[in-house]
Amino acid sequence: MVTSSLIIGVIIAALVFGAIERSRAGRIKNISKGKHVIDASDIGTELGLVATILQFSSAFCAPCRITRGTLSSVVTSFSGIKHVEIDAEKNLELVRKLDIRQTPTTLFLNSAGQEIARAVGAPKRDQVISALELISHE
Amino acid sequence: MSELREIDARGPRWSAGLTAIVLSVALVTKSPVVIAVQLVQFGFGAFATPPKSPYGILYRKLVQPRLPKTFESEDIRPPQFAQGVGFVFALLATIGALSHTWPLFTVATAFALFAALLNSVFGYCLGCKVYLLGVRLRHR
Numbered sequence: 257m258v259t260s261s262l263i264i265g266v267i268i269a270a271l272v273f274g275a276i277e278r279s280r281a282g283r284i285k286n287i288s289k290g291k292h293v294i295d296a297s298d299i300g301t302e303l304g305l306v307a308t309i310l311q312f313s314s315a316f317c318a319p320c321r322i323t324r325g326t327l328s329s330v331v332t333s334f335s336g337i338k339h340v341e342i343d344a345e346k347n348l349e350l351v352r353k354l355d356i357r358q359t360p361t362t363l364f365l366n367s368a369g370q371e372i373a374r375a376v377g378a379p380k381r382d383q384v385i386s387a388l389e390l391i392s393h394e
Numbered sequence: 395m396s397e398l399r400e401i402d403a404r405g406p407r408w409s410a411g412l413t414a415i416v417l418s419v420a421l422v423t424k425s426p427v428v429i430a431v432q433l434v435q436f437g438f439g440a441f442a443t444p445p446k447s448p449y450g451i452l453y454r455k456l457v458q459p460r461l462p463k464t465f466e467s468e469d470i471r472p473p474q475f476a477q478g479v480g481f482v483f484a485l486l487a488t489i490g491a492l493s494h495t496w497p498l499f500t501v502a503t504a505f506a507l508f509a510a511l512l513n514s515v516f517g518y519c520l521g522c523k524v525y526l527l528g529v530r531l532r533h534r
Contacts (some may be wrong), residue, residue, distance in 0.1 A: 263418050266504050270511035278516055316475035316521025318403075318468050344526050348533055351526070358523050377522075 281319070281377030284364075284387045289394075292354050292363070292371040299350075303369050304338030307391045309384070310363040312344040312356045319378035323360040330384045337388065366391045401445055403466040403517075406473035408457055409439070409449035410514035413480070417507040421500065426491040429503065433484040439477030443470055447477070475521040476513060480506055 296302050299310060309327050313320035324341060331339045344351050344359055354363065354371075364373040364387040372394065373387045413432060420428040438447035445454065483506040490499030512518035 259422050262500070262504060263421055263507070266507050267511060270508050271515065273508075274512045274516040274518060277518065314521070314525055315469075316472045316519075316525045318472045318517075318519050319522060321469065345529050348530065351530065357527060359526055360522070 277377075282375050282379035282383050283377075284373050284375050284379065284383050284390075286373050286390065287371045289370050289372065294354075294363075294365055294369045294371070299340050299342060301340055302338075303365065303367065304336055306334075306336030306367055307338075307388060308365040308369070309337065309339045309388075310365060311339065311341045312347075312351065312359055312361045312363075313341055314344050314359040317359045320360040323362060323378045326379065326381055326384060327362070330381060330388075334388065364388065364391060366394060399470055400467040401443075401470050401473070402458065403468040404461065405450055405453045405458070406444055406468075406476070407514050407517055408453050409435075409444065409447070410510045412449050412452075413510040414507055414514055417503055417510060420487070421503050421507070424491065424496070424499065426488065429484060429487045429491050429499070432506075433481065433488050436477050436481035436484050440474060440481045444473045444477060445470075472519055472521045475525060476509070479520055479524070480509065483509075 294303075294308075294310065299308075309331065311320075311323055311327060313324070327339045331337050342350070344356055344361075350356075358376060360376075360378060362375045362379055362384075363371050364375075366372055372391050375383060375387065379387075413435065416428060416432050416435075419425075420432065435448050439450070444450045483502045487499050487502035487506065490496065490502060509518075509520060513520070
């Protein structure tokens, strides 16, 4: 009796937790301007002319691949926007500086390298576009 | 085998479903044999590869032939990492069962069941959540 209530409890907890996690994944969060500023030397390549989408990935991460596909497809439809993917494990100093806790985490930077927004988990195409609009309207 | 980097993404989801059933049976029966079966599965999944684990072989022989031929493939490393995390919990649970330390057995098995359910129902990526934090803690 106790065991079956434990199993049912675990099932309910997993369903609730999983549903919450799924709804939160990829949500765009505004970041106060100037909190994090990134330059070309941080990421080993020049920033995009209008915006840079900085994706942190790791090896044990299936959604990182989905995110890579979404971002590279969005980038081709806009000019001046660059997608840069960084291996989080190999850039721990930057990971700590930017407080990256899980992968994929995607940062949206303006032309000056200031972080304007970020998405934790795989963002959908329209979420990426809304984050880019934040940059174009700032 | 290092040449096998891409697998049918449905395989690990199916295996996680079977894992959830086996772990539930283990919780009900408190049987060291049942939790040891799951420990062996996690061991092969983590230290060989998920397709070479018992559930992976069952999936390929019994389930995959009945499913559509087109499928999403995925990198082998995320499910292999998750099997490694499962192995640690199943090892604790097996020790608990063999030594009759039932709180240890129950908590470890319940955590493994929680993770297996998240994996099978949502395709939850455990490596995404814990791997980077682990690396950050190790290299302080």
